[in-house]
Amino acid sequence: MTDDLVLRRQVCFALYTASRAMADVYRPILAEFGLTYPQYLVLLVLWECEQEQPPTVSGLGARLQLDSGTLSPLLKRLEVAGLVVRRRSAADERRVAVELNPAGWALRERMADVPRQLAQATGLDADDLVILRDTLTRITRTIHQYKEQ
Amino acid sequence: MTDDLVLRRQVCFALYTASRAMADVYRPILAEFGLTYPQYLVLLVLWECEQEQPPTVSGLGARLQLDSGTLSPLLKRLEVAGLVVRRRSAADERRVAVELNPAGWALRERMADVPRQLAQATGLDADDLVILRDTLTRITRTIHQYKEQ
DNA sequence: CGCAGTTTAGTTGTGCACAACTAAACTGCG
DNA sequence: CGCAGTTTAGTTGTGCACAACTAAACTGCG
Secondary structure, X not given: OOHHHHXXXXXXXXXXXXXXXXXXXXXXXXXXXXXXXXXXXXXXXXXXXXXXXXXXXXXXXXXXXXXXXXXXXXXXXXXXXXXXXXEEOOOOOOOEEEEEOHHHHHHHHHOOOHHHHHHOOOOOOHHHHHHXXXXXXXXXXXXXXXXXX | OOHHHHHXXXXXXXXXXXXXXXXXXXXXHHHOOOOOHHHHHHHHHHHHOOOOOOOEHHHHHHHHOOOHHHHHHXXXXXXXXXXXXXXXXXXXXXXXXXXXXXXXXXXXHHOOOHHHHHHOOOOOOHHXXXXXXXXXXXXXXXXXXXXXX
């Protein structure tokens, strides 16, 4: 096998491992609030949609790149936890709007410190992080284009 | 929230998304062989250990950063698939050596083209990939150090 | 208008990934 | 030596992540 193929395989493994290491940092912090990382991502989207119509399940899926097979049970758990409400759209009964209830809004304040708690863990400075973010985003975009055809 | 905290959050999300996009590329290729990505990683380690003693479950775990809770059922599936054999060590009966059987060795040849099939997907050149691999490895190492204390 | 085809959310089943735990085997200190 | 403490693999239970599928609702072409 050529060096280039070995390198590409190492990148895949590094990606797999780094992603899990990152989740390891989030886990104990989010556990304080009874949340998982994907649940936290859903809340971040809902908090950002403050001024807009509450998103539908597929709208959340488009932003987080998750399908209903993952989101439906996750949203059910958030609903049981008393953070969100799901409401069938009157205009189009296929659609389900996902809305924060007061407890879900209140969590925004209570979790305000989470990003700061996370900040130290990577050991990278802002310049490295910009390059990393942009490289990862480029890979993700390329792969999605590649899968279109 | 400061720009730096937003950036760090974006990096976490980019990592989570890129890791899943990478798995999306592997999935159909590995499905031809009835394997998942973590199963493929185990086989890569076993193929590399050709000259050495077959690794134990915890030895595999150390290399892949997975614990027995993940590996035990995964290895059971590889055993059912007829690719590996698990054998209690005679010297220390707590240990279980994981060995490839002939079908597991034969798969090495049959999968020789997998890295090439994967190579095109990222759209990055070798220089970018070296930086990416090293940055990801640094993050993973920093996080593991950070969790030690 | 009506119905073929599409969109939407949800379900079912499989396989990680991990926390918490168990049982068996081993180690080394007193 | 013996037993407290450790190591090892495995189990149980929870929550993604995804493929494949279903049912209900909608859309727009003929």
